[in-house]
Amino acid sequence: MLYDDNPTLVGIPKEIDENRQGEALFWEDARSGSTAGGKRFYIESYGCQMNFSDSEIVASVLAEEGFSPTRFMEESDLILINTCSIREKAEETVRKRLRMFDLEKRRRPGVLVGVLGCMAERLKKKFLEEEKLVDIVVGPDAYRDLPKLIAGAEDGEKGINVFLSREETYADISPLRLDSNGVSAFISIMRGCDNMCSFCVVPYTRGRERSRDAFSIVAEAAQLFEQGYREVTLLGQNVDSYKWQNPENGHVVSFAELLEMTALVHPGLRVRFSTSHPKDMTDEVLHIMARHENICNYIHLPVQSGNSRILDLMNRTYDREWYLGRIEAIERILPDCAISSDIITGFCTETEEEHRDTLSMMERANYSMSYMFAYSERPGTPAAKKYEDDVPEEVKKRRLNEVIRLQNQISLRHNLADVGKTFRVLIEGDSKRSDQEFKGRNSQNKMIVFPKQPGLKPGDYVNVLVKSATGATLLGEMC
Ligand code: SAH
Ligand code: SF4
Ligand code: F3S
Numbered sequence: 017m018l019y020d021d022n023p024t025l026v027g028i029p030k031e032i033d034e035n036r037q038g039e040a041l042f043w044e045d046a047r048s049g050s051t052a053g054g055k056r057f058y059i060e061s062y063g064c065q066m067n068f069s070d071s072e073i074v075a076s077v078l079a080e081e082g083f084s085p086t087r088f089m090e091e092s093d094l095i096l097i098n099t100c101s102i103r104e105k106a107e108e109t110v111r112k113r114l115r116m117f118d119l120e121k122r123r124r125p126g127v128l129v130g131v132l133g134c135m136a137e138r139l140k141k142k143f144l145e146e147e148k149l150v151d152i153v154v155g156p157d158a159y160r161d162l163p164k165l166i167a168g169a170e171d172g173e174k175g176i177n178v179f180l181s182r183e184e185t186y187a188d189i190s191p192l193r194l195d196s197n198g199v200s201a202f203i204s205i206m207r208g209c210d211n212m213c214s215f216c217v218v219p220y221t222r223g224r225e226r227s228r229d230a231f232s233i234v235a236e237a238a239q240l241f242e243q244g245y246r247e248v249t250l251l252g253q254n255v256d257s258y259k260w261q262n263p264e265n266g267h268v269v270s271f272a273e274l275l276e277m278t279a280l281v282h283p284g285l286r287v288r289f290s291t292s293h294p295k296d297m298t299d300e301v302l303h304i305m306a307r308h309e310n311i312c313n314y315i316h317l318p319v320q321s322g323n324s325r326i327l328d329l330m331n332r333t334y335d336r337e338w339y340l341g342r343i344e345a346i347e348r349i350l351p352d353c354a355i356s357s358d359i360i361t362g363f364c365t366e367t368e369e370e371h372r373d374t375l376s377m378m379e380r381a382n383y384s385m386s387y388m389f390a391y392s393e394r395p396g397t398p399a400a401k402k403y404e405d406d407v408p409e410e411v412k413k414r415r416l417n418e419v420i421r422l423q424n425q426i427s428l429r430h431n432l433a434d435v436g437k438t439f440r441v442l443i444e445g446d447s448k449r450s451d452q453e454f455k456g457r458n459s460q461n462k463m464i465v466f467p468k469q470p471g472l473k474p475g476d477y478v479n480v481l482v483k484s485a486t487g488a489t490l491l492g493e494m495c
Contacts (some may be wrong), residue, residue, distance in 0.1 A: 057083045058092035059194075062110060063100025065290070066222075066251050067133055069202045071098045072191035074132065074159050079192055081163045089120055094128045094166065099135035101217045103392035110135055118149045128169050130154060130162075134221035138396075140178045150174075156207070156222055157181040180208075180223035187232040190239075199444050199475045201245050203236050204228065205274065206252035211293065213320075214331045214399035215363065215391060218253055225253075227260040230269040230277060237281045246442055246475050247286040250278065255289050256296035272300040279308040284477075286442060288461070290316045294342050295334045302349040313350055314461040317342065318358035318387075322377025323370035326363055329403065336373065343381050354384040354430070354460035359419055362412030363391045364403035371415050375422055384430045384460065386423045390416045424487050431462065431485035438495060439464065441480045443472060456480075464490040 057078050061071045074096065075085060086092050095117050100106040110131075117129045130152040131143055137155035144150060151169040154162060155178035165175035185207055193201060209218045210225040237248050252258060258271035269277075271289075278287050287308075292301075292315055305311045321327050324335035334342075346353050359374060378386070390412035393405040439458035447453040447465045454472070455465050458480075466480050480492040 054082050054084060055093040056086040056091060057094040057096060058086050058089045059096040059098065060113065061098040061133075062106060063098070063102065063134060065202055065249070066204060066207075066253070067098050067100060069191065069204045069251055070133065070156060070159070071096075072194050073186050073189050074098070074162065075192040075194055076189050077159055077162050081166070085194070089117075092127065094130065095120065096130045096132055099131060099133040101134040101138045101221055101394065103389065103394075105392065107135055114147055114150070118147075121149050128152065128166065130166075130169075132156075132159070134217070137178050137180070137221040138217065141176060144174050144176060152176065153178065155180060157184045159186070160184075182224050182226060185226060185228035187229045190236070197445050197474060198244055199442065200247040200249070201240050202249050202251050203233055203240075204252070205233050205250045205255065206258050209253040210257070211254060211333075212331055212398060214329065214402070215360065215394070215397060217394040217397055220396060222253070225257065227258050230260045230262070230274050233274065234277050234281060237278050237285065237287075241282050241285045244475055246284060246477075247288065248278065250274070250287065250289040252289075253291060254293040254296060256292055256298065256301065270300075272298065272304045275301065275311060276304050276308065279304075279311050283310050285310060286459075287311045288314065292317050294319070294339050295332070297342055299345055299349065302345060305353070306349055312459045312461065313353040314356070314384075314459065315346060315353060316356045316358075317346075319374075319377055319381065320358060320360050321363060321366070321370070321374050323366070323373035326366055326370050326373075329365065329399075330360075330363060331398065336377065339377070340380065352460070354462065355381055356461070357381065357383045357386040359386050359388045360391050361388070361415035361419055362407035364399060364405055364407070366407055366415075371418075374419065378419070378422055378426060382430065383423065383426060384462065385427055386419075388416060388419050388423065428485070428487040431487060431490055434462070434482045434490055435485055436482065438479050438481045439490075439492075441466075441478055443474050443476050443478060445474045458490075462490055463488070464492050466492045466494055469494055 059071050061068045089095055097110060097113055099110045121127055121129055128151045129149060131150050132154050133156055136143060136153045143153045152165045152175040154165060157180050158177035161177045165177060168175045206225060206227045208223040208225040212219060240248055256271050258274055260269045287310055294317055297317065319339055320330055320332055322336055327335055346355060393400050441456040441458055441464050443454045443456040445455060447455040452468055453465050454468050455463055457463055464480050472478060478494050481495040482490045482492040484491045
């Protein structure tokens with residue numbers, strides 16, 4: 017993870033660092049030791065930022081039932097794990113954690129274990145057969161059913177709901193912000209995905225794409241601002257295809273329009289979004305970004321591969337030239353916008369030459385950072401059905417290492433180009449290294465660390481002059 021100073025806030029693909037532990041999420045007051053009495057739940061989340069955002073919905077549903085959160089598994093009545101299926105390794109990590117929960121359950125037989133999220137959806141009933149000690153299995157669209165399933169499990173019934181909905185957006189549920197820094201928050205604007213990238217399991221685990229009521233999104237942003245938050249990230253697997261029809265007048269709100277509506281909540285509220293799909297990212301969105309100072313100049317635009325034949329096999333529905341055209345549009349309309357990417361190495365039949373096209377794309381696009389993966393075949397996906405996973409593991413890994421090495425060089429170069437520039441930084445908290453330093457990000461989503469000055473606090477904006485840089489962080493001083 018490049019911006020390791022704050023790994024939780026780099027945009028949607030939180031799943032990239034699948035080696036790291038899932039995070040136990042809890043409320044601020046739980047951290048200071050207060051417990052509300054009654055039953056307690058413990059929740060760990062894996063996968064992308066949407067999953068973390070869903071855990072906040074789950075927390076809200078449970079709070080309504082009188083559950084309070086705990087960061088200690090040993091004192092919980094209910095252990096939940098919100099899971100990810102994107103790569104095999106992500107699922108292995110979850111299985112390992114389930115072994116730990118099994119031990120806890122043997123020690124305290126009354127405790128319930130629930131599996132939520134994408135792996136629950138992918139494996140469905142199989143989960144209850146394979147993992148005998150799991151009590152409930154709940155897919156991403158069924159969290160409203162949790163109280164019922166928990167009540168059943170308390171009576172000794174195994175519970176499962178993996179129904180995928182065409183409508184559910186949880187628009188009316190106010191998420192309980194777990195483990196928040198009080199400055200930045202995520203807002204889910206849509207669910208599911210209708211793209212059929214051949215390598216990807218998400219359409220099967222998250223179901224059809226649907227967009228959330230635009231007014232509920234704007235109201236959530238306004239409420240967050242009232243509560244002191246200064247940055248929101250609008251989340252979706254493909255935000256550019258956001259489309260919501262107002263039932264009152266039939267007007268269809270596009271992503272560009274939603275972005276503008278959110279930016280107008282308050283000039284002091286920064287707006288970010290993730291993820292953009294190259295096939296759908298319009299110039300209109302770029303012009304809206306240019307028009308509003310508080311929409312951050314940062315676009316996560318996953319390329320996956322720099323080669324047109326591979327992109328076709330991946331069913332990304334754009335080719336290298338189209339992608340380059342999008343990069344040029346960003347450079348033209350938003351000259352100081354940073355761009356980041358997701359890259360897969362060793363997709364089915366990828367040759368050395370095609371791999372080199374990915375490297376040259378990275379150079380051309382000048383990504384400030386990338387999330388990089390070796391291809392992992394997922395059961396049931398079009399690629400698994402149609403193509404042979406024929407690039408040997410060691411070749412995938414070697415190509416991945418080349419991609420990582422190149423990205424490290426590009427990131428360093430990108431960061432060194434910022435030395436001597438001044439940026440407006442939103443303070444997020446103390447830096448990891450020292451409580452004498454603050455960390456915060458600039459509009460381009462780069463983490464900047466700088467010495468504290470009295471009277472400032474997280475949520476304040478300051479101007480910082482960059483003095484030096486590493487590949488991961490900018491170091492500066494307030495000016
Ligand atoms: N909706 C986003 C991506 C969500 S998944 C988009 O379209 O860009 C995040 C990233 O995981 C993907 O961009 C892709 O790079 C990676 N990924 C997805 N499936 C994968 C697989 N089977 N093997 C390796 N990486 C994968
Ligand atoms: Fe997966 Fe493609 Fe949808 Fe992204 S756009 S979630 S990669 S199917
Ligand atoms: Fe996210 Fe993983 Fe599901 S990336 S959508 S949690 S498969």
